[in-house]
Amino acid sequence: MQVLATSDGQPVAYHIHPGSGADQTGLRQVDPDLPEGSVLYTDAGYTDYVQEDVFAEATGSEQHTARRGNSKRPNVPARAFLIRHFRHGIETCFSGLLDRFAKRMHATSAASVALTIALFVSVHALDRFGL
Numbered sequence: 001m002q003v004l005a006t007s008d009g010q011p012v013a014y015h016i017h018p019g020s021g022a023d024q025t026g027l028r029q030v031d032p033d034l035p036e037g038s039v040l041y042t043d044a045g046y047t048d049y050v051q052e053d054v055f056a057e058a059t060g061s062e063q064h065t066a067r068r069g070n071s072k073r074p075n076v077p078a079r080a081f082l083i084r085h086f087r088h089g090i091e092t093c094f095s096g097l098l099d100r101f102a103k104r105m106h107a108t109s110a111a112s113v114a115l116t117i118a119l120f121v122s123v124h125a126l127d128r129f130g131l
Helices: 023-029 049-059 077-100 110-129
Strands: 002-005 011-015 039-042 062-065
Touching: 002 077, 011 110, 039 077, 049 062, 062 077, 077 110
Parallel strands: 039 062
Antiparallel strands: 002 011
């Protein structure tokens, strides 16, 4: 599951895809619809230099990805700090989502799994808004 969240942990979009799929594949399926000039912070699993360039050109926004030590495009220390700082919001969001999930889910079809996940995300979002 891919989740886009604000820097304070409010989920704004999500996409459900098979766990066997790569993170970049799931991110390509999400329509971020971000305001121009926004920054999308991602972890090292989303490293795809071509995709980052296409995203910046097509949306007018930037994707700042955490980098591994052997990266072809290493981050300067200031950007690495900002990535760690703002990634905290998505980690908080995902932790809150996982806390709401049942320990076991009895689902009879893929559609029922998707519906259950959609309901958990919606309830979490409403709770974060204070409703």
